[in-house]
Amino acid sequence: MTVSVELVLFVISILFFLSILASKAGYKFGVPALLLFLGVGMAFGSDGLGIQFENIQVAQAIGTISLCIILFSGGMDTKLSEIRPIIPQGVVLATFGVFLTAILTGVLIWWVLGMTMASTGIGLITSLLLAATMSSTDSASVFSILRSKGLNLKNNLRPMLELESGSNDPMAYILTITLIEIVQMGGEPDYLSAFGMLFFQLIVGGIAGYGLGKLSVRLINRLEIDNASLYPILVFTFCIFIFSFTYLIQGNGYLAVYIGGLVIGNTRFVHKRSSVNFFDGMAWMSQLLMFLTLGLLVNPHELIPIIIPGLIISFLMILVTRPLSVFFTLLPFRKMSFKDKTFVSWVGLRGAVPIIFAIILLAEEVPHARLMFNIVFFCTLVSLVVQGSSLSQMAVWLGLAEKPSELKKMKNFDVEFSDEIKSVTTEITITANTLKSGNHLMDLAIPENTLVVMVKRDDKFFIPTGKTTLQEGDKLLIITDNQEALLKTITNLETTAPSDLSTTT
The missing domain is CATH 3.30.70.1450 (Regulator of K+ conductance, C-terminal domain)
Structure with a gap:
């Protein structure tokens, strides 16, 4: 049966519209919009209204492109002056924090699955692989929830959390890819080679992101384009170029595109305001498309057998492994209070990134890949429900929420000024x-x-x-x-x- 392009576009438009309506209602009741996007996708999927979507390669491509746009937009929106004081904490959390989370979670997953699903025969290395896919906090979830709720946090916590979530995907990605190779080879881990590849990709990604970001700004300012509407498209072109070029030179594209966005967003260039607004809309569309796709990909009936181990793993990550890794990696930073570290522990949000990494397992046909995908998806749902919905309240309980601005955005005048104009x-x-x-x-x-x-x-x-x-x-x-x-x-x-x-x- 051939499906027409018009029918596909019709279905996509309906899904988008319903997702936007759901997010509007969800915001009123404090439910993360991303969770509702997933819900709409699941409702229209194979176990709902019957839309069959099983193309792993297409889902992986959508996830990769969407994540690239989200990270670039997050970098553009992040002010360097805000993150400069907390760069050490953010970098430590994004590297050692992710590594420690993966190790601790992997051991506990091995123990939990051995107790609850012994028949599957999942070993320690496979458990570590499953943990690696969930070891990073999700930038899409953190950016959207912190910013959509207008949450003002004390002690530079918000920029630190955004820096962590925007830069910790490379570590989780490299751990995932390395463990996939180990599982497929069935041999002894080559730790030296793995760490060498890790540092090489991080260094190349960081240098490429910074250098290409600077080059992009220079080209944007020197190219005199008559049609001002093309400038946001030009910035988008550089976003895709930074990601893809870094990948081609064996660097980490996710880190490069975030740093590139950070460099471009903190530099003056022509028509900056329109470009920032363009990417803000693109980031939300990417999140919507990505979570809808992931919702369509899952079969809800397959989640039923893993509810018990999934709940145990989820709450162990929320209450044990994430707090342990945060408190341990932040030990050198004695100025951070116990409340600060507790809140950072709570913002261990899982979202699209772990699911995208789990799709890689499906694409590589790793043993037990479908089971691991379902566990990752279930843990993401629990994280968004438990942590995402309670983020604002947790900040209030810990006394870390500052009084937000009482002034809302203008409704009757569509007027904006450049960031350089202090008005x-x-x-x-x-x-x-x-x-x-x-x-x-x-x-x-x-x-x-x-x-x-x-x-x-x-x-x-x-x-x-x-x-x-x-x-x-x-x-x-x-x-x-x-x-x-x-x-x-x-x-x-x-x-x-x-x-x-x-x-x-």
Whole structure:
């Protein structure tokens, strides 16, 4: 039976739309959007509405490209000034932390499966391989959950967690590939060769990401393209080039593309704002597509036999192996408090990356690959439900959540400024209380360094002057060069509560 392209596009559009609706509802109830994307894929899969999707190669390609875009976007959104103080902690967690997690988890998986599924005959090396696929925190999950919830964390914890999740995939990938070779050969592990390959790929990936990132910025600024819409596409082209070129020279493409995004995002270049916004949308689309694909790939009925061992493994990773690896690797950093380390332990989110690594097991036809894929998928579901849903509450319990900004993004004015322009904009609604001192713009008690640059009345926009007569219900676009002046404006105007206002910086 031949399936038309139009039918495939129709199904994809329905899946995307339902996933977006599910994420909107999930955000209201505190459920991670990525979990709902998976749920929609499973609902439409072979055990749901019957969509048959078993193409491992296509799933692996979608996962690789999507992860590349997510890491690059995460790097572009990360401010170097924020991560500079916590680079040592992030690097240690991304390397030794991942290695220790894989070893501890592998031993416990061997013990758990020996107790609950002895008939499968899974040995220690295979258990270590299964653990390696789940040893890194998932960048897609960490980026989306921390940022979508607007979680403000004390002590530079958020940039450290994002740095860890964005740079720890290479270690998990190399461990996975090395253990696959060992399992397939059935021989003794060549530890020297494995460690040599690990450090070689990390060094090449880091150098390539930094060098190609710098080269990309220089080319973007020197190429004079008449059509400004092509600049985000140009940045996307460099993203794909950095990943693929690094892979061709035997480096780690995942690390290179994250560092490349970090370098490009922290450098001035032409049409930077539009490129950043473009990649933000691309990252969310990639996450949606990736999790939908993974949801379609799994057969839910195959998860039933592994529920008990899956739950045991999941909670051992959440409560034992992740905390042990975090506390041990962060021992040299005595300034980090017990609460800080506890929260870092809790943000051991699993997501698409472990499942993508498990797809590699299927593609390589590793013994017990389907069983390992199902366990990884189940553990990812548990991680997103338990850790993803409780992230904000855990930060509050530990006293690590800072009071978030009370000002929301603007709704009536589609205006943005470059990051280099240190300005803050907000919009306010004129009320009867605002007009008590007079109904002209010059009558408003606006402090210095603050301007009203535009007024929206009904569906019309106009630039005001001091003599402009204001009406109740008018929306005013205000710009200031510092946050204090903005807050002073809000206080002086005494319109509505700050939580009803909108802002962008």
